[in-house]
Amino acid sequence: MTRVVVSGLRKSFGSRVVLDGLDLEVPEGSLTAVLGPSGSGKTTLLRILAGFERADAGSVTLGENVVEDGRTQLPPEARRVGYVPQDGALFPHLNASGNVGFGLSRQERKSGRVEELLALVGLSGEGRRYPHQLSGGMQQRVALARALAGRPSLVLLDEPFSSLDAALRAGMRADVARVLSETGTTAVLVTHDQDEALSLADRVAVLRDGRVAQCASPEELYTDPLDPALASFVGDANLLEGTVRAGAAVTSLGTLVIADGVSPFAEAQKVMVLVRPEQLELRAANGAAGLGGRVVECRYFGHDMLVTVEMAGEIKGGPPVLHARLSGQSPLDTGSPVALSVEGPVKAWPASS
Ligand SMILES: Nc1ncnc2c1ncn2[C@@H]1O[C@H](COP(=O)(O)OP(=O)(O)OP(=O)(O)O)[C@@H](O)[C@H]1O
Ligand SMILES: [Mg+2]
Numbered sequence: 001m002t003r004v005v006v007s008g009l010r011k012s013f014g015s016r017v018v019l020d021g022l023d024l025e026v027p028e029g030s031l032t033a034v035l036g037p038s039g040s041g042k043t044t045l046l047r048i049l050a051g052f053e054r055a056d057a058g059s060v061t062l063g064e065n066v067v068e069d070g071r072t073q074l075p076p077e078a079r080r081v082g083y084v085p086q087d088g089a090l091f092p093h094l095n096a097s098g099n100v101g102f103g104l105s106r107q108e109r110k111s112g113r114v115e116e117l118l119a120l121v122g123l124s125g126e127g128r129r130y131p132h133q134l135s136g137g138m139q140q141r142v143a144l145a146r147a148l149a150g151r152p153s154l155v156l157l158d159e160p161f162s163s164l165d166a167a168l169r170a171g172m173r174a175d176v177a178r179v180l181s182e183t184g185t186t187a188v189l190v191t192h193d194q195d196e197a198l199s200l201a202d203r204v205a206v207l208r209d210g211r212v213a214q215c216a217s218p219e220e221l222y223t224d225p226l227d228p229a230l231a232s233f234v235g236d237a238n239l240l241e242g243t244v245r246a247g248a249a250v251t252s253l254g255t256l257v258i259a260d261g262v263s264p265f266a267e268a269q270k271v272m273v274l275v276r277p278e279q280l281e282l283r284a285a286n287g288a289a290g291l292g293g294r295v296v297e298c299r300y301f302g303h304d305m306l307v308t309v310e311m312a313g314e315i316k317g318g319p320p321v322l323h324a325r326l327s328g329q330s331p332l333d334t335g336s337p338v339a340l341s342v343e344g345p346v347k348a349w350p351a352s353s
Contacts, residue, residue: 002063002153002186003028004049009058010210011044018044020210022058026154026188026203031180032215033197034190035234036207042190043086045207046156049188050083051076062154079154082147082185086158090131090139090146097127100145117145120179137168144176148183155180157189161196173200194234198222206230222276223259227349231274236306236325238275241317241351249273249348252315253291253322259345270351272317279344280324282307285337293340296321300331307332309340317351 004026011019018041026032036042047053049060051067051074059069062081067074090099100117101109118127121141131139140160147155160176161169177200180187191197197204198218205215214226225231228239242249242256244265249256251273258265258273265271285292297308304327311320322340332338 004154004186004188005059005061006045006049007059007061009045009048009060010056011041011048011053012056017210019048019055019058022207022211024205024212024215026186029184029186030202031177031187031189031200032203032205033201034188034205034207034212035192035194035197036190037192040192040207041210042192042207043158046083046158046188046190049154050081050156051079052083080150080152082150082152082155084140084143084147084155084157084160086162090142092131095128095130096123096134096138096142099131099142100127100149102146103150113149117149118142120148120182121145122175135168136163137172140164140172141175144179148179148185153186155185155187157187159191159193160189162191162193169196176200198234204234206233208233224347225274228272228274231347236277236323238277238280238322239318240273240275240315242271242273242348244269244271244348249346252311252313252318253340253342256342257345258348265348265350271348272351274347274349275322275342277306277323277325279342279346280309280322281341281343282309282324282326282332282338285339291340293322293338295332295334295336295338297334298332303327305329305331309338311340 006022006024009019009022034042044053048055054073055068060067062079067079097114101114104113118124121144123138123141161172164172201218203215204218204221205212214221214230221234225234231237240251242251244267249258249271256273292312293309295307296310299306304325307324307326309322309324311322
């Protein structure tokens with residue numbers, strides 16, 4: 001188990017700045033997700049942590065050891081880091097056992113360690129199969145077992161579920177979380193999938209412009225994002241303007257209670273308000289109280305649905321449509337008139353002038 005501290009990390013390829021003074025702390029034994037869009041430098045960060053890529057500046061400390069700074073760079077094999085690359089990258093000419101045991105000594109291979117690892121990832125008795133005889137999910141499990149074989153103090157996972165279908169992905173996420181917590185391994189997982197980061201990780205670090213814009217627990221990130229852009233990036237967000245009055249925000253959707261009270265805001269201050277889609281309630285409009293609107297789209301997912309509502313009145317500081325997430329209801333017809341209201345306290349930031 002190892003704490004990871006990344007400080008002031010910089011990396012450019014030619015004139016393209018990818019990491020621009022990135023700071024990140026990964027607590028010992030935690031699973032930390034680094035969330036960022038495609039091209040934001042996630043793989044680059046992992047490759048620097050693993051020692052496959054050199055940073056231009058900054059430092060990386062694994063446990064007690066500075067493995068990378070201006071002067072020293074510890075080679076990958078001396079870092080005790082397990083790496084599951086973005087494409088899994090199993091050796092095609094080796095069977096599952098061969099892949100898992102690749103970095104182990106002959107003695108370790110004979111000690112039953114390979115079978116133990118295959119069992120850990122749910123592949124007992126499958127060691128003879130070659131990568132092309134394994135499903136995508138099984139290949140990912142072999143890659144994880146291989147990364148864990150040398151009892152690494154840190155495991156790096158590069159979008160390990162992106163090639164799997166939705167059903168397999170959910171199962172694999174749970175399995176990976178279990179394996180990592182059973183082995184007590186510190187892990188960094190990079191992904192561009194918000195749901196994956198929020199549902200899997202203890203901590204989520206959001207990459208933006210080559211830095212960590214916010215690092216927090218999934219709940220804090222979702223309910224208390226540092227700015228409106230982060231709010232939109234980690235989930236669906238309705239953003240609108242408000243004016244603070246007596247601790248609440250007066251908006252086009254009514255007077256909304258601000259989460260965490262008034263303390264940061266002055267009376268009459270302009271604010272930007274976040275209303276998550278699950279905070280919107282819709283009712284059939286026949287005389288119901290609430291603001292009037294009309295359904296323009298309903299995306300039905302079974303467990304819930306995302307309804308786009310065009311509002312009759314103007315929404316100050318936001319687009320004229322709102323997104324509502326509803327569960328336990330039948331899909332709504334396009335064009336249906338609805339009455340809308342907001343449930344619960346809302347997050348607010350000072351409006352940027
Ligand atoms: N070896 C390299 N040489 C030149 N440019 C590179 C190299 N590696 C990465 N880049 C560039 O750095 C940027 C970040 O790449 P990186 O692979 O780290 O992003 P990513 O967040 O992992 O993206 P994805 O989600 O698509 O995997 C990209 O613009 C990429 O083209
Ligand atoms: Mg990548």
